[in-house]
Amino acid sequence: MSGVVTIGETMALLGAPNVGPLQHEHSLDLSHGGAESNVAVALARLGTEVTWIGKVGADPLGELIVRELRAEGVRVEAVRDSEAPTSLMIKEHRTGSGTQVYYYRRGNAGGRLRSDEIDLALVRGATLLHVTGISPALSETMRQTIFDAVTAASEAGVPISMDLNYRSKLWTREEAAAEYARLLPHIDIVFAGDDEAAIVVGEADDPLELAHRLIAAGAKHAVIKLGEHGAVAVIDGAEHRRDAVPVNPVDTVGAGDAFVGAFLAERLNGEDVATCLTTAVTAGALACLVRGDWQGSPRRSELGLLGGGDPVSR
Numbered sequence: 001m002s003g004v005v006t007i008g009e010t011m012a013l014l015g016a017p018n019v020g021p022l023q024h025e026h027s028l029d030l031s032h033g034g035a036e037s038n039v040a041v042a043l044a045r046l047g048t049e050v051t052w053i054g055k056v057g058a059d060p061l062g063e064l065i066v067r068e069l070r071a072e073g074v075r076v077e078a079v080r081d082s083e084a085p086t087s088l089m090i091k092e093h094r095t096g097s098g099t100q101v102y103y104y105r106r107g108n109a110g111g112r113l114r115s116d117e118i119d120l121a122l123v124r125g126a127t128l129l130h131v132t133g134i135s136p137a138l139s140e141t142m143r144q145t146i147f148d149a150v151t152a153a154s155e156a157g158v159p160i161s162m163d164l165n166y167r168s169k170l171w172t173r174e175e176a177a178a179e180y181a182r183l184l185p186h187i188d189i190v191f192a193g194d195d196e197a198a199i200v201v202g203e204a205d206d207p208l209e210l211a212h213r214l215i216a217a218g219a220k221h222a223v224i225k226l227g228e229h230g231a232v233a234v235i236d237g238a239e240h241r242r243d244a245v246p247v248n249p250v251d252t253v254g255a256g257d258a259f260v261g262a263f264l265a266e267r268l269n270g271e272d273v274a275t276c277l278t279t280a281v282t283a284g285a286l287a288c289l290v291r292g293d294w295q296g297s298p299r300r301s302e303l304g305l306l307g308g309g310d311p312v313s314r
Contacts, residue, residue, distance in 0.1 A: 002049075002051055002122045002125045002126050002127075003048065003049030003050050003051060003075075003126065003127055004040075004043055004048055004049065004050040004051070004126060004127055004128045004129075004130060004264065004268070005050070005051045005053065005122055005123055005126040005128070005129050005130070006036040006037065006039055006040045006050065006051070006052050006053065006129075006130045006131070007036060007052075007053045007054065007113075007118070007123075007129070007130075007131055007135065007145070007146065007149055008034055008035060008036030008037065008052075008054055008110075008131065008132055008134060008135045009034050009036075009054060009055075009087060009105070009110030009111060009113075009134070009135060009138060009142075010032055010033065010034030010036070010037040010052070010054050010056070010065050010069070010087075010110065011032065011033060011034055011065075011086070011087040011088055011089045011103075011105060011110065012030065012031075012032055012061035012064060012065065012086050012087070012088045012089075013030070013031045013032050013033040013088075013089050013090075013091065013292075013293060014028040014029070014030060014088065014089070014090045014091070015028060015029045015031060015090075015091040015291060015292065016028060016029075016090075016091060016092050016093050017029050017291075018093070019093045019094070019095065020093070020094070021092070021094065022090065022092040022094075022100075028090070029291075030064070031068070031292055031293070031295070032061075032064060032065045032068055032069075032293075033089065033253075033254065033292070033293030033294065034054070034110075034293075035132045035134050035163065035165050035257055036052060036054070036130065036131070036132055036134075036135070037052045037054070037065075037069055037074070037294070038254050038257035038258070038261070038293050038294045038297070039130055039163075039257045039260050039261040039264070040052045040069065040072075040074045040261070041069070041072045041074060041261070041294040041297055042257060042258045042260070042261020042262055042265070042283060042294070042297040043261045043264060043265050044072050044073040044074050045072070045073075045261075045297050045298065045299045045300075046261065046262060046265035046266075046279075046283075046298075046299070046300050047265070047300060048264070048265045048268060049075075049127075050074055050075065051074070051075040051076070051077055051122060051126075052069055052074050052075070052076055052077070052078075053077045053078075053113075053118055053119075053122070054077075054078055054079070054110060054113060055078065055079040055080075055081055055109045055110055055112055055113040055117070056078050056079075056080060056081065056086045056109050056110070057080070057081055057082075057084055057085040057086035057108070057109040058080040058081060058082040059085055059086055061085070061086040061088070062078070062080060062086040062109070065078070065086065066078050072294075077118075077119060077122065079113060079117045081109035081112055084107060084108050084109040084112055085108055085109060086108065086109055086110070087103075087104065087105035087108040087109065087110045087111075088103075088104040088105070088108075089101055089102065089103050089104065089105070090102045090104075091251075091253065093251070093291070099251055099252065099253050101253065103169060105138070110138065110142075111138030111139040111141065111142045112139065112141060112142075113141070113142060113145050114141055114145060115144060115145045115148040115149070118145065118148075118149060120148075120149070120152045123149050123152050123153050123156070123158065124152055124153065124155075124156035124158065125156075125158075126153065126158050127158075127159075127268060128158065128159050128160070128161060128264065128268065129149065129150065129153040129158055129159070129160045129161070130160075130161045130162070130163075130260075130264065131146050131149070131150060131160070131161075131162050131183075132162065132163045132164070132165040133162070133163065133164040133165045133166055133167075133176060133179070133180060133196075134165045134167055134170070136179045136183075137167055137170035137171040137175075137176065137179075138170065143179065146183075147182070147183070150183060150186045150187075151186065153186075154186045159188040159189070160186055160187050160188050160189075161187070161188060161189045161190070161191065161260070161264060162183060162184075162187045162189075162190050162191070162219075163190075163191040163192070163256070163257075163260050164176075164180060164190065164191070164192040164193075164196040164197065164199070164200070165196070165256075166193075166195075166196045166199055173199050176199055176200075177199050177200045180199065180200040180217075181200055181217065181218075184200070184214065184217045184218035184219050185217075185218030185219075186218075187218065187219045187220070188219070188220045188221060189219065189220065189221040189222070189223065189235075189264075189267075190214050190219040190221070190222050190223070191222075191223045191224075191225060191256075191259075191260050191263075192210070192214065192222070192223075192224060192225065193224070193225050193226070193227075193256070194207050194210055194224055194226060197210040197211075197213070197214055197222075197224060198210065200214070200217060201213035201214055201216075201217055207224040207226060207232045208224075208232050208234065208239050208241075210222075210224055211223070211224050211232060211233065211234040211239075212234055215234060221233070221234065221235045221236070222234050223235075223263065223277075225256055225259055225284075226244070227244065227252075227255075228244050228246075229243075229244060230242045230243040230244040230281055231244075231259070231277055231280065231281060233273060233276075233277060235273045238273070240273050240274065240277060242274070242277035242278060242280075242281055243281070244281050244284075244285065245281050245282050245284075245285035245306050246285075247285045247286075247288055247289055247306070248289075249288035249289070250288060250289055250290065250291055251288065251290065251291040251292065251296075252288050253293055254287055254292065254293035254294055254296070254297075255284040255285075255287040255288045255296075256284065257287075257293070257294070257297075258283040258284050258286070258287035258294075258296065258297040258298075259280045259281065259283055259284035259287075260280070261283065261297065262276075262279045262280040262282070262283035262284070262297075262298075263276045263277065263279070263280035265279070266279045266280070279303060282298070282303055282306060283297060283298055283303070285306060286298045286302065286303075286305065286306065
């Protein structure tokens with residue numbers, strides 16, 4: 001078994017260190033980010049074996065991504081593209097807790113990953129395949145790559161998780177709905193915000209109703225992420241609710257990925273749904289306290305940091 005496998009684009013990230021207009025910054029912090037690799041880091045920090053598959057440019061930013069993911073304990077299967085650069089995003093903190101993200105990804109390496117560049121033996125031998133709705137939105141090539149990987153995993157009996165992760169800058173709601181509908185019958189557990197779930201199953205006042213509709217659309221289980229309002233889930237037909245852990249957020253980008261990684265880590269460990277949700281909302285809360293897409297994802301020893309007690313460790 002090759003552990004959890006994730007497939008998707010990871011971008012170099014330039015983040016403003018201060019609150020205020022981006023045009024007045026004199027320096028930016030260099031890192032990386034991408035929904036699938038963020039989940040991979042979250043899994044690795046909680047002790048789960050995980051591989052990230054993606055494509056980067058044959059450039060220093062691509063090398064940064066590979067090096068930093070490996071440093072986090074993620075196995076990296078990266079294709080280097082000599083004809084397209086590594087994708088880039090820039091984060092502006094215009095207010096204390098509000099973040100604006102600017103993407104520079106059109107025609108870049110991350111969306112050019114082809115099915116024949118993936119070792120499908122890794123996918124077929126995985127304990128779980130994790131994908132998101134971002135990758136199919138990047139290009140027709142990537143859309144087919146993700147579908148082929150999902151099909152290979154499904155045929156091999158590998159469970160598949162998917163975070164819908166709708167991005168309005170990449171495609172329309174109608175385009176997204178069609179692709180979600182194509183993928184959902186292969187998905188064992190789907191994660192979505194309530195607004196994202198509504199794209200494919202329509203709006204509902206109760207998020208549990210959205211979860212049931214996602215299951216009716218083909219997924220076996222569904223988890224609805226509600227941010228500061230916690231999360232709900234329908235697993236094996238049973239309904240579950242979990243309140244959020246209250247924090248004063250610094251940067252919410254990546255919190256959903258920390259949530260997903262933590263939920264999956266606990267589920268793969270055989271924990272019950274209540275434990276999965278508790279760890280997930282805790283990880284999401286901790287991720288909000290740190291600037292960066294993945295830097296705040298907790299290690300297992302850090303999950304109790306929000307539980308009170310002596311704030312000084314000696």
